[in-house]
Amino acid sequence: MLKIANRVSSLKSSSIMEISAKAAQLKVQGHEVISLAAGEPDFNTPEAIQAAATVAMKEGITKYSPAPGFQVLREAVAKMVTHENGFPVEPEEVLITSGAKHGLYLALQCLVDPGEAVLIPTPAWVSYRPMIELAGASVIPLPLYEEDGYRPNVDRWKGMAIPPNAKGMIINSPNNPTGVVYSREELVKLTGWALQRNLWIISDEIYEKILYDNLTHTSVAALGPEAKKSTITISGFSKSYAMTGWRLGWSIAEKSFVSKMAALQSQSNSHVTSFVQWAALTACNLDPTIGAAMVSEFDNRRKYCMERLDKLSNYLTYTRPTGAFYIFINLSKWLVPHKMSDLDFCKELLDREYVGVVPGSSFGKENSIRISYATSIDNLKKAFDRIEAYLKRG
Ligand SMILES: Cc1ncc(COP(=O)(O)O)c(C=O)c1O
The missing domain is CATH 3.90.1150.10 (Aspartate Aminotransferase, domain 1)
Known part of the structure; x- marks a missing residue:
């Protein structure tokens, strides 16, 4: 056996x-x-994106691509995020990943050492914990309360002893499982709380385009240069473009960190399927x-x-x-x-x-x-x- x-x-x-x-x-x-x-x-998936994948295959975009993703796609994502999310992004700060999930996996593998701990406002998406544990670290749940509408309230955590091995925090807004969207003010407080404690932040923004009641999305990295420096932004095409099966996402972080994630990607799944990346160019420019x-x-x-x-x-x-x-x-x-x-x-x-x-x-x-x-x-x-x-x- x-x-x-x-x-x-x-x-x-x-x-x-x-x-x-x-x-x-x-x-x-x-x-x-x-x-x-x-x-x-x-x-x-919208027809224009399907058609772009077919054309790409016919035109021979069926070979290996660079591990971080095609440069044109990194440029397109950098441009889109700079424009839509309100923080400046260079193409070298973008990694194209197999869905947001693999971006999270790569980020955690590159960030977390055995024996460390990661804080997660909870209830939280099911895959964070196993990914953190795979990196040899542990999870410290930061409780969110139904009475607060599952909104982050840093005052609630005042009495909590945060151990010195706690190195980072995951923020997820719009949130799975609660569907709650954090306001800019809440994110300012939450991010400030994390930065005061020298924590890095993974901001999982995969649902950023699915908002109701005229709400707008705030990216953690858009809260200022300090926030941007300490944050890895994770997002992708799966939910907003009905492309779950395509496995297509992106991660944004400082260049040296992105190159390390790209090295890990190159030694594991190599890169996202080439014609899928090509179709993503159409997704980036899709009629809103x-x-x-x-x-x-x-x-x-x-x-x-x-x-x-x-x-x-x-x-x-x-x-x-x-x-x-x-x-x-x-x-x-x-x-x-x-x-x-x-x-x-x-x-x-x-x-x-x-x-x-x-x-x-x-x-x-x-x-x-x-x-x-x-x-x-x-x-x-x-x-x-x-x-x-x-x-x-x-
Ligand atoms: C909060 C959250 N993050 C990340 C993911 C993964 O998204 P993807 O399908 O792009 O890998 C999901 C998917 O359910 C999710 O709910």
Whole structure:
């Protein structure tokens, strides 16, 4: 038998991907499953981007590319971010990565030494912890509270002893799983708190273009030169351009750090698929009305979900989301009297009602669930009918 290395012995696959896989399996068995688990737009990639990939293949963009990405694409991302995010970016500060996820992985491998710790406002996205642990470090959750609408409130952490091995913090706005968008003032306070403690910051901005209620996005690196120097900005095309399967993202940091991430990329996956990078040039210059139409449809769905949830206030509470496509629901009112964990709830909901949702404990917050509304209103209606029936049945 092959002996598994200690480094990965306790590593598990992504719980969200597992739930999505189980939902897909039940579907194959003939059940009408509705999955509100996966965090991906149900739209197909805009046609102009698809066409650009086909043309690139025909024109022979099928060979290796430079490890950090094609220079023209690094230039295009630098230009787009400088223009849209309000901080100056040079092409050499950009690394093209296989999705935001691999950017996060590379960044953490290049930043974190064994024995160190990383602070994460929690609830938080499921993959941060395993990536940090793979680098031999540990996670210190910084609790976010439902009473604060899961907004960062540095006063809450006043009494917390932050150990000297804490080296960095991950900020994620718009947030997965809560859908909360941090205001500029909140980000100023949060970033100031981190910089005072000499922490580096990874700012995961993958949902930056999915905003509602006329909100605008603030990048941590746009808060000033000090913030920019200490920050690695992570983002990509997956969510805003309906390109989850293309595996296409970018990381922005100071040049010497980007070259180290590029060296690690060159020794692992080499680079992002060449014709996919070529199509990204079209994505960078896409007619903004295409993205806006997707956001507007997400907004309709968000409002529909909130209407349905408002009618279930005897059983749950939730935080009003203003970005991404998730709602984080506190089910304590129902789960505690039923002596049921959020994980068991999710398992039963899938097995009995064929509705897939993700347990809050996967994000570090028990007695909660996360739903994704990146699916049609028709599906959302069916899913809520079943959830409602299940809760009312008791
Ligand atoms: C907060 C967060 N960061 C990063 C990612 C990864 O994005 P990508 O698909 O571009 O790798 C996700 C995907 O679900 C996410 O929710």
